[in-house]
Amino acid sequence: xxxxxxxxxxxxxxxxxxxxxxxxxxxxxxxxxxxxxxxxxxxxxxxxxxxxxxxxxxxxxxxxxxxxxxxxxxxxxxxxxxxxxxxxxxxxxxxxxxxxxxxxxxxxxxxxxxxxxxxxxxxxxxxxxxxxxxxxxxxxxxxxxxxxxxxxxxxxxxxxxxxxxxxxxxxxxxxxxxxxxxxxxxxxxxxxxxxxxxxxxxxxxxxxxxxxxxxxxxxxxxxxxxxxxxxxxxxxxxxxxxxxxxxxxxxxxxxxxxxxxxxxxxxxxxxxxxxxxxxxxxxxxxxxxxxxxxxxxxxxxxxxxxxxxxxxxxxxxxxxxxxxxxxxxxxxxxxxxxxxxxxxxxxxxxxxxxxxxxxxxxxxxxxxxxxxxxxxxxxxxxxxxxxxxxxxxxxxxxxxxxxxxxxxxxxxxxxxxxxxxxxxxxxxxxxxxxxxxxxxxxxxxxxxxxxxxxxxxxxxxxxxxxxxxxxxxxxxxxx
Ligand code: ATP
Ligand code: MN
Numbered sequence: 001x002x003x004x005x006x007x008x009x010x011x012x013x014x015x016x017x018x019x020x021x022x023x024x025x026x027x028x029x030x031x032x033x034x035x036x037x038x039x040x041x042x043x044x045x046x047x048x049x050x051x052x053x054x055x056x057x058x059x060x061x062x063x064x065x066x067x068x069x070x071x072x073x074x075x076x077x078x079x080x081x082x083x084x085x086x087x088x089x090x091x092x093x094x095x096x097x098x099x100x101x102x103x104x105x106x107x108x109x110x111x112x113x114x115x116x117x118x119x120x121x122x123x124x125x126x127x128x129x130x131x132x133x134x135x136x137x138x139x140x141x142x143x144x145x146x147x148x149x150x151x152x153x154x155x156x157x158x159x160x161x162x163x164x165x166x167x168x169x170x171x172x173x174x175x176x177x178x179x180x181x182x183x184x185x186x187x188x189x190x191x192x193x194x195x196x197x198x199x200x201x202x203x204x205x206x207x208x209x210x211x212x213x214x215x216x217x218x219x220x221x222x223x224x225x226x227x228x229x230x231x232x233x234x235x236x237x238x239x240x241x242x243x244x245x246x247x248x249x250x251x252x253x254x255x256x257x258x259x260x261x262x263x264x265x266x267x268x269x270x271x272x273x274x275x276x277x278x279x280x281x282x283x284x285x286x287x288x289x290x291x292x293x294x295x296x297x298x299x300x301x302x303x304x305x306x307x308x309x310x311x312x313x314x315x316x317x318x319x320x321x322x323x324x325x326x327x328x329x330x331x332x333x334x335x336x337x338x339x340x341x342x343x344x345x346x347x348x349x350x351x352x353x354x355x356x357x358x359x360x361x362x363x364x365x366x367x368x369x370x371x372x373x374x375x376x377x378x379x380x381x382x383x384x385x386x387x388x389x390x391x392x393x394x395x396x397x398x399x400x401x402x403x404x405x406x407x408x409x410x411x412x413x414x415x416x417x418x419x420x421x422x423x424x425x426x427x428x429x430x431x432x433x434x435x436x437x438x439x440x441x442x443x444x445x446x447x448x449x450x451x452x453x454x455x456x457x458x459x460x461x462x463x464x465x466x467x468x469x470x471x472x473x474x475x476x477x478x479x
Contacts, residue, residue: 009042011076016086022073023047023088024096026125029108030064035081036090038070044127044282048079049088056093067104067125069097113466120470121479128286131279132467135272136455140224142271143245143451146264147222152247155214155221157207162199163429170229171202172240203228206448209380209433211248212409215444216436222247224451232474236463237400237453241472248446254382254391254408257445258368261395261404262316265366265454269308272458280305280458287460300399301364304460307398316366316395319358322346324369327362328354349376355396366403367396379423381407383415393447400457406447413437 005024025040025047034053037046049072051061064070071094079087105119106126116123123129144154160174176196177183183194192200207223214221223246231238247260273280284304291299302310319327328334328350329343341351350369359367370393371384381390395404410416416437420427427434455467465471470479 005040005071007042008038008040008045008047011047012043012045012086014076014086016076016078019076020073021076021088022071023049024069024071027064027066027068027070027099029066033061036064036070036072038072038088039125039130041124041130043278044130045084045278047088048081048084048086049074049090049093051090051093055090060093060095063095063098064093065099065101065104066108067099067106068095069099070094071096113463117465117471124469127282129466131276131282132455132459132461133469134279135276135283135459136467138272138276139268139455139458140451142268143222143224145271146267147220147247150220152220152222153214153218155207155211155218155223156225157204157210157214157223157246159204159226160197160201161204162197162201163209163433170231171205172228172230174201174203205229206244207246208248208446208448209430211246211446212433212444213436215248215250215446216440216442219251220247220249234474236465237456239452239464239468239471239473242464242468243451245449245451246446248444250442250444252408252445253443254370254393254445257406257408257447258318258370258393261393261406261447261449262368265395265404265449266312268454269458270312273305273308273312280308283459283461307460308458311366314365316368317363318368318370321350321369321372321389324350324354324358328357331357331362333357333361347373347375352401355394355401359396359398359401364398366398369394369396374419377407379419379425380409380416382410383419391445395447397453397457399460399462400453402450403453403457404447404449406445408443408445411437411441411443413441 005022008023008025011021011023023038023040025038028037028039028046030036034051036049036051038049039046072088072090073092074088074090076086077089079085106122111126116126116129124133147154177190177194183191185191192198205227207225211221211223225243226241227244228241230240249260252260287304300307325343325346329345333339334343339353341353359365371389372392373388374381374383374390377390377392381392383390391408393406394402397403410419413434416434417427452464452467456464459467461467465473
């Protein structure tokens with residue numbers, strides 16, 4: 001058996017008492033031909049390994065370069081140096097993998113996030129990305145724990161779908177048809193009967209419609225999977241491939257839905273704070289450093305940890321769309337014509353500058369906007385009594401903007417069909433979806449949380465490309 005190592009994170013919780021251990025990891029630094037800082041990815045804290053002078057071959061010592069992989073066995077003793085409580089006095093050092101110091105692109109110095117994006121295959125070996133991706137893991141685990149503990153069923157909705165009802169124009173096509181000899185119909189259009197599935201198919205933009213089928217049998221389900229949008233928006237909060245969590249619940253109205261979403265967000269933040277304190281504190285420090293470069297008025301009012309604690313202890317502001325329009329219209333910001341899109345009144349779609357004004361300037365906390373005009377929302381949202389609005393809700397977070405989009409779904413077949421007709425949604429294609437309304441329909445609701453936006457919020461990273469391992473964005477699919 002090869003693997004008898006102890007992880008550095010676990011080792012550092014022990015008292016140094018001469019115990020014999022084996023560790024494995026990658027060299028961060030090697031000082032004075034004697035002190036190796038070894039990192040194994042379990043924590044940002046390196047283990048200091050002391051290679052006693054004269055105890056090891058020069059040939060071996062020369063190979064201890066930054067990022068070489070080592071297996072070290074020795075005894076744990078209290079450290080004589082400052083900054084760490086223990087040292088590993090090396091008895092044997094084995095080089096598992098060499099690293100050419102001349103060619104290794106990461107040096108023990110500060111690199112810009114932009115540069116690190118170009119070497120995304122190695123950036124996990126930095127403290128910043130070590131912390132981000134351990135926090136990402138904790139959040140993902142907490143998602144499953146939250147829903148599992150509540151008795152939700154985890155449902156895997158399809159990634160390839162034939163329904164393009166939702167995101168027409170924003171979807172990636174899936175096909176095995178040749179580009180050169182595309183089979184044609186008599187009218188010149190592509191003959192998808194010849195395609196792999198015998199019809200036109202795409203990558204999913206959301207698992208919601210299928211999720212509703214699960215909810216109307218299991219009661220409560222959630223999905224957690226990749227979704228794809230071919231939107232050509234090069235922003236700091238859009239990816240072409242991102243992960244979404246979509247719970248869907250029978251017997252829930254809009255208020256139940258908002259309650260669940262708020263509880264869920266707080267739960268996963270708290271889980272990460274309790275279990276990844278060190279990483280979050282490291283990221284808070286990093287953010288504070290980064291913000292020192294900004295002019296005073298662009299800096300956050302709260303530090304990262306303070307912000308997360310504030311979110312946990314305060315209820316989210318709940319406000320109707322109509323109320324939001326009132327606030328925005330009356331704001332000095334609008335009166336002084338500082339919005340790029342001026343507030344024209346009820347019915348307009350809110351731009352991210354408006355959402356950010358509400359959360360960052362006006363309320364200074366997360367806001368759940370609800371009951372939007374039906375014209376700017378999807379066909380499946382439940383129509384309110386006023387005939388003008390639907391039971392939709394968006395959750396807006398400071399620094400991020402929209403983090404959740406959800407609604408109570410229209411469970412009344414006649415109303416749903418009428419709305420689909422108005423919006424030119426082909427009912428024949430969605431016969432299976434409409435069946436849920438034919439056979440034991442119930443009030444139900446759900447929402448979608450963009451996982452990367454959540455990771456951004458908890459890690460304080462301003463660019464979404466830095467919270468997913470290998471970002472897919474327009475003109476970029478390296479690695
Ligand atoms: P936005 O207005 O920010 O583009 P949206 O209205 O298109 O969002 P929904 O269709 O409601 O978003 O999707 C649900 C959630 O998925 C959003 O609240 C957001 O958190 C996330 N999301 C949407 N599009 C993207 C994307 N391109 N990259 C990353 N996350 C996304
Ligand atoms: Mn969008």
